[in-house]
Amino acid sequence: MSFWGYKELGLLGMNRRNACYVLNRNRRALYPLVDDKLKTKDILDRHQIPTPELYFSITSNFEIRLLKEIKFLKEFVVKPARGAEGRGILVIVGREGKDWRKASGELISVEQLQYHVANILSGLFSLGGTDDHAFIEYCVHSHAVFRNIAYRGVPDIRVILYRGIPTMAMLRLPTKESDGRANLHQGAVGAGVVIQEGITLGGVHHNKLIDIHPDTKVPIRGFKIPFWADILEISAKIYESFGLGYMGVDFVIDHILGPLILELNARPGLNIQLANRKGLLPRLRAIDALGSDVEKFSWEKRLDVTRNLAS
Amino acid sequence: MNNRKVYLISLFLILLAGALVSAKIIHGGHSVEHSYSPHLWRISVIMNLSGQGTRAKVRLTLPRENPRQTIYNEHFENGEMVFYIRERAITGNRIGFWRSELLDGFKSIQYTFSAQLRSQSYVIPQELQLPKDPLKAYPADLVHPMTLLSSEFIQSDLLKPHLKKVIGREKKVYKVVQKIYDYIRGNVEYRSEKGSKDARATLDKLTADCGGQARLFVALSRAAGIPSRIVGGIITAGGVKNTTHVWAENFIGGQWIPFDVVNDYYATLPAHYLELYRGDYSLIKHTGLKKLEYFFIVGEEKMPPLDNPWSLYILPTHFQAMVKVLLQIPVGAFVVAFCRTIIGIQTFGTFTPILLSLALRQVSLEVGLLCLGSVIFVGWLLRKVLDHLKILVIPRLSIVLTMVVIMVLVMMILGFHFGYQQVLNISLFPMVIMTWMIERFSVLEIEDGTKNALKTLLGSTVVSIVTYYILGITVIRTYLFAFPELLFVIMAFLLILGRYTGIRIVELWRFKELKKNLGEAR
Structure with missing residues (x-):
């Protein structure tokens, strides 16, 4: 392992994320579409993509x-x-x-x-x-499968979409400490997800790798997220509506309505790498290696790219 | 890709700065002629004041230009005292005044300048006769009557009877001067002493230091009807010294001609004589101080002369201090940018640490941090109360701001009451910035927990302290002032920093578990 060790892991740091991905792939003019949740909702509604009412x-x-x-x-x-x-x-x-x-x-x-x-x-x-x-x-009620694993609150699923291709995902579980919220830096648990299958890997809590939810004591590993195919499909389809090359899509799974898009993020964080125990860079590079017209692929073809991503 | 352009632009900026700096070096220094180059000196006059808690005033005569010396690149470090320069019409002295309404404890002020010195020899015209009525014989615009009259320590009237013994019946000016000079050299013995003797005492005791001998020379010259004056200065030689030297100048044939009896320079001065004042004064005077110590640090000047019309040196001196503060802002910005992009320290706002460190420089680190801490603590308490009362944001911010002002006033009163005069400078604290810090701290505390809020507060403080120390480096300040073009270099570095895509040092810590994990997997 090299002295710093991060090169080998392909970790994406804050500086590189900002300089090479956020600034490069996301046109500033498009930010309001995701920064303003009312605008996001409006666009999602117009494209008939499910979102809380x-x-x-x-x-x-x-x-x-x-x-x-x-x-x-x-x-x-x-x-x-x-x-x-x-x-x-x-x-x-x-x-x-x-x-x-x-x-x-x-x-x-x-x-x-x-x-x-x-x-x-x-x-x-x-x-x-x-x-x-x-x-x-609308107040989302979490799908019943999460009842055991999450401590109150609504777990959400973050999918990183790079040039329209679902690249990495994690399941975010609220904890007692996060007070029902699913933000990792507020103390929620993040669990990496095998992007092709929707099955969780281990998790991360406050930069510490864990395998058991700190409050519910339920193992985080090997949990199958319902509606995974739908989530991937919606993610891939959403790209054309917003045009951001590097964004995070946050899903929740309602007990009646199924997967809903809660919000979008033009500067998704980096903790997803910790949750997945993998750097993002190898995947981002693999997608860039496909050439300059990745964005023009149909959404089916883009999902194929996801399926072929090395995990 | 993009990086290449960035590096090229950075390179361009650095080259631009280099070109401007060298242009300044080559085309600068209008007052210094290159033919004289060997005797360039950098001289600091350092005065350490011990105040006694009252109004204090210090005056120092500053060197001025004359055919033998050129003064340039002047720097004043005034230690927050009021500073101004006055010209004296009679003597032609340039005097710097430092004033403080309340000076307590120790303070150091410093005046640094560069001087180019030349040797010069004068020819005394031989045909001149002593005038019958000296007071009418000389042009009033060149010779002030004072240089002919008796004064407290130069009792030329009392010495008139003795003059006969020295010059006899001689009427030719050049011979009279020669005789006075030879008389003192032949009869008065040099002896270093505390406080110079006056002219009369020198003649009585026939031992004196440079001051006494020069006074005797001046007194005898004046008695003979030749305008004559004391000149003080220092003899430059590398090192630290606190001795000044005094010699005399006589007005002969339309110009002032120097005579140093002690070191035997007759109508000539070598290149290491620096003139600081004219007239029978002392170099430094002070009132309202417990003690004043001063010394000179003399070294060779290495920075080239820069006083072309486009340098900052031409600004009035009291503006120069402000310019120096302005120049510190980009340096501070660079430090903050470095701490944030390379190290990854979180701070409240980008520019908060810069303004804080500038304020800390005015107040001193310990007092400043103490004040900052208490202001933020009280503001945070108030903020909690306001939150409980459900006050709208803008009025709430204004209330906190008012509270910050009140806190500052209270601390000024308390500090003054208990004898910490430095506290008075906290009025320079950026109050709006502190208000925002309180607000951000409170929101962060509610949203992300006390730990995170404290972490960011600590980050801001640490970055401010680092900036504080870096801004304290005199070399940086001096060189930036001499070459503001160096700001382009800072810009170039900031550009490169802006394309730094490596990992932040804090992220290494954040991802360390992952690294461990990878190690175990092997």
Whole structure:
């Protein structure tokens, strides 16, 4: 092993990701399509790609009052349109008198909810602190297969799409520490996934390799993700709608609706390599070796490329 | 691919900087003639002040140009004291004043300049006679009456009776001067002493140091009706010294001609004499200080003269200090960029550490960090309260900002009360930046946990401290000031940094488990 050891692993570092992949493959003008979740949803809806249903959006302060008027919704999720790293997401799972119950079990008053939305609107959670919109959408209930393995929250599946080809994937499992959220740096567990089959490898928790979920104590390895073929198919098809050469697609699997796209990411993180215990570079290079018109392949052909990727 | 272009542009920038620097070296230095090149000196006057907590003032006469010397590349390190330069009409001295309303503890100020010195010999015209009425005989614009009159230590009136013994009935100026010179050389013995004697005492005791001998020479010359004045300066030789030297100048035939009785230079001065002031003054005067120590560091000048019309040296001196702060910003930016891209330290914002380190430079590291820590802590507490009260973001930020200002004021009062005057400088702290730090810290704490928030805070602090030390390197500051073209070099390095696609050092740590895993798999 070389002194640094990373060359052999083909690890993609932050600098190389930014300089060679994000800056090279993603046109700046296309960023708003993925940075603004409302825009993402709009495009997904137009292409009839499943995504959690949008109930309504709040774009200015006076609309915050609308929150008081919610009568028939029992559960919903409040999100900032331009939130980064899962910030500012509030999951409401029920009602107790006048208060709402959060996914964590705590109660939240209407005033607190309004304050949260006001914070979202003034850009507290947004990229770069600019003014933002909030929206309220369908609350996803996780597929039953995840019931044992995840600690509360909704596990999600991150697929890295390079030039339209699903390249690497991981399953992200919320933990007690991550408070129901599926972001790795907030303490969620990431489990690598064999991209061709949708079966999990070992996992990673806070940069530590693990094989057992720290809270549920269920083995993470060898878990079959349902609807895997659909997930790959949707991923491959989505490319034309957005045109970003290097992006992350986040899926959740609803117990009724099946795979839904939760959001897209123009600068997917690097922890997926830890979860998969593999560097991304060999796969990215293998795809680049296919020539300059990879993007023009049909989605079926692109999936073929995925199937032939060396694991 | 792209990298080639980047390297080419970087190379171009470096070459551009090189070309500009060499153009400056070749076409710069207008005041220094190359034919005189051997005697180039770099001289620092360092003054260590011990304040006693009161108003303090220090004055130093600064060298000025004359046919024997050229002064260039002047640098002032004023230690945050008020600094200004005044010209004195009577003596023609240029005087630098440093003032502080409250000076407590130790402070060091430094004046550095380059000088090109030349030797010069003068011819004394032989036909001149002593004037009958000296006060009317000389052009008023060249000779101030003071150079003919008796003064406290140069009692030319008292010496008039003695003059006869020295010059007899001689009326020719050149012979009179020669006789006075020979008289002192022949009769007065050199003895180093503390505090120079006046002219009268020198004549009585017949032993004196350079000051006493020069005063006697001046007094006798004035008594004879020749305008005469004391000149002070230093004799340059490499090394550290704190002795000055004094000689005399007589106005003969339309010009001032030097005479150094002690070292026997008659109407000539060698190239290692640097003139600092004229008149019977002392080089440095101070009020309101417990103690002042000064010394000169004399070395050969290595930096070429740069005072062409396009250099920063031509700016007024009080602006130069500001320019130096400006020049530190790109250096700081480079350090931050390095820490973030190569090492991978997380910081609050890109430019926060630069502004913080600039502020720390004004305040001193320990005091600055202490203030920063307490401001952020109190701001964070306040932020928690505001969060509880559900205050909207913009008013909330403004409230925190107001609190930061209040904190700074409180610390100024407290610091002053307990005798830490440095604390007063924290008014230079970037308050808006600190407010943002508090806000980002609080959000990060809620979202990612206290550990992550503290980590980023620590990262910002560490980068600020590193920047602080790098900005403290005098060589960097001096050379950037002399050659601001070097900023292109910084730009070139930043470009290369911008295409660095290697792993960050922090990532090595982050991926270390994977490495271990691979090792086990073998």
